[in-house]
Amino acid sequence: MIAKLLDEAANEAGHKAYCDEEMSKTKAKKEELQADVAKLTSKIDVASARSAGLKEDVAKLQKELGDLQKMQAEMDKVREDTHAAFEIAQTDLTAGLDGIRSALGVLRDYYQADADALLQKNGGLSSFMQQPAAPAKHEKSSGAGGGIISMLEVIESDFAKNLAQEEEEEAAAQTAYDKLTQENKVTKTTKEQDEKYSTKEYTSLDKEVAELSGDRDGANTELDAVMEYDEKIKDQCVAKPEPYEERKRRREAEIVGLKEALTILEGQAFLQKHSGLRGITSHLRA
Numbered sequence: 001m002i003a004k005l006l007d008e009a010a011n012e013a014g015h016k017a018y019c020d021e022e023m024s025k026t027k028a029k030k031e032e033l034q035a036d037v038a039k040l041t042s043k044i045d046v047a048s049a050r051s052a053g054l055k056e057d058v059a060k061l062q063k064e065l066g067d068l069q070k071m072q073a074e075m076d077k078v079r080e081d082t083h084a085a086f087e088i089a090q091t092d093l094t095a096g097l098d099g100i101r102s103a104l105g106v107l108r109d110y111y112q113a114d115a116d117a118l119l120q121k122n123g124g125l126s127s128f129m130q131q132p133a134a135p136a137k138h139e140k141s142s143g144a145g146g147g148i149i150s151m152l153e154v155i156e157s158d159f160a161k162n163l164a165q166e167e168e169e170e171a172a173a174q175t176a177y178d179k180l181t182q183e184n185k186v187t188k189t190t191k192e193q194d195e196k197y198s199t200k201e202y203t204s205l206d207k208e209v210a211e212l213s214g215d216r217d218g219a220n221t222e223l224d225a226v227m228e229y230d231e232k233i234k235d236q237c238v239a240k241p242e243p244y245e246e247r248k249r250r251r252e253a254e255i256v257g258l259k260e261a262l263t264i265l266e267g268q269a270f271l272q273k274h275s276g277l278r279g280i281t282s283h284l285r286a
Contacts, residue, residue, distance in 0.1 A: 019237030026230045033223040040216040045207045047212065055203035063194040072184050081089065086170040093163040100156040107149050200238045 015237075019233065022233050023237060025229075026226060026233055030144065030223065030226050030230060031218060033219055036219045037223060040212050040219060044209055044212045044216065047209045050203040051202040051209065054198045054205070058195055058198045058202070061191050061198070065191050065195070068184055068188055068191070072181065075177060075184075079173070080175055083170065086166055087167050090163065090170075093159055093166065097156065097163060098161040100152055100159060103155065104149060104152050107152070111146075111149070158225055
């Protein structure tokens with residue numbers, strides 16, 4: 001019985017040392033893996049958030065580039081239409097101006113020739129100064145010619161003014177269009193570069209997230225195995241409340257074992273007693 005108890009004590013001591021070592025190693029490994037998973041999760045969250053932000057930026061840039069392209073197309077159409085209208089107006093005004101100037105030239109030549117003929121008829125300028133006034137009908141004709149010429153000169157001035165205004169407005173419109181078009185080109189180039197670099201960066205981040213997620217999955221798999229092993233070790237090493245039936249069975253077995261030991265001890269005592277009595281009897285007989 002004593003040997004059995006000693007053997008059980010030795011086994012329990014060995015089991016306790018095994019449990020302490022395994023539970024300590026398991027705890028350390030579990031904490032290490034949990035820290036790794038937490039660190040990887042943090043990196044994944046940061047990279048994912050950064051990637052999401054960059055994707056929003058790229059989507060915004062793409063929309064802005066689309067709006068810019070649409071605006072430039074509208075500008076091109078307006079400039080084309082405006083320039084076409086200018087060319088028509090310029091052609092009409094130039095033709096009208098040329099016609100007015102041609103008519104003025106003809107009228108001026110006509111009335112100048114008429115005046116020269118009149119002077120020659122009256123003996124030159126000095127004679128003209130000494131002669132009575134020209135006939136009334138000739139004065140009316142000269143006055144009418146002067147009025148027509150004056151009216152055409154006003155029309156010529158209006159045509160020239162309108163043509164100059166059209167050309168000025170066309171030049172201003174072309175300058176404004178060229179300036180804005182150049183600004184749009186610069187803006188387009190800048191936004192395209194930003195889109196390119198942001199796309200490259202979030203693509204790299206997505207790749208990093210995939211790699212980190214793979215590492216985390218591996219760490220989680222290993223952690224699950226350690227947790228499972230930890231549960232098994234705890235099941236073997238951590239004392240649990242013993243059911244009443246088990247305690248009763250074990251107690252009865254101990255009682256039986258103690259009774260057997262007591263019987264053995266009583267038998268040994270009886271033999272020792274009788275052995276002592278035989279020794280005394282032999283001594284008396286001698």
